[in-house]
Amino acid sequence: MDLTPPAPADAEEIAARLAAGEWVVDLRSRIAFADGHVAGSVNVEADGNPGTYLAWLVPWGRPVTLLAATPAQLAAAQRALARVGVDRPAAAATGTPADWLPAGVPPARLTRATFADLAAAGPAVVLDVRRASERANGWIAGSIHIPIHHLRDRVRDLPPGPIWVHCAAGLRAAIAASLLAGAGHDVIAVDDDFAAAARAGLPMAA
CATH class of the missing domain: 3.40.250.10 (Rhodanese-like domain)
Structure with a gap:
């Protein structure tokens, strides 16, 4: 398995991938996601068996971009996804919604x-x-x-x-x-x- 870090994505790339119909997955806790997230992203907690749920939900072959709070959270999710056939995320970013949204765009809430x-x-x-x-x-x-x-x-x-x-x-x-x-x-x-x-x-x- 190739577990090298995915290519980093900035706010503009994340927005473009969502607009293209790709999957952007927010790995943070559901509480953090509800408090603020990138509109259109899907919340699958890194601690909640993300491989199982994304294997069920993501259409086969659809590019996946991962958003994580920390590099460690991202790496753990990447390993879990590789075990179910999502071998290489298209891109990834770590941080908070402030890092993932274009300037002036407020986070969505749930x-x-x-x-x-x-x-x-x-x-x-x-x-x-x-x-x-x-x-x-x-x-x-x-x-x-x-x-x-x-x-x-x-x-x-x-x-x-x-x-x-x-x-x-x-x-x-x-x-x-x-x-x-x-x-x-x-x-x-x-x-x-x-x-x-x-x-x-x-x-x-x-």
Whole structure:
């Protein structure tokens, strides 16, 4: 495996790659991503098995640019991706959104919430991105089910308006929310343990 550092990308190149339909992956934590990121980038946490999720989600052969907080975070993700066939990222950058955005362009933000927030919001469109085996043990009544590994191909199946997206603990919800936000949806990422849904009083089904 060639694990030499990818070619560095500046803000203009990152913007050009996004405009060309390439994948730009932000490896920082979902909390940092929500606080500010490059619009159109996808959040897959470096500590959350990025190889697995990107192998599912990135179309085969599509160039991938990696954004990381540190060189160590970038190197670890590069090794994980090489193991699943993403041998050479097209480019990479480290730092913060201030380093990755052209001057004068503010970072995008993503709303995070809990199941208690969802319950307080009243009727809402809820997207469950867990696996079918997880959902079989119970789900929020009326929720839409699209496992995360199918989401890329089914974004157009979702209705307009705000979408609350959840998984079992928050990691996959953040990935899904970043995908949906990049596609133009108004999305809220539920960063919470699924067991809290019933405690919050949300209607459950099984």
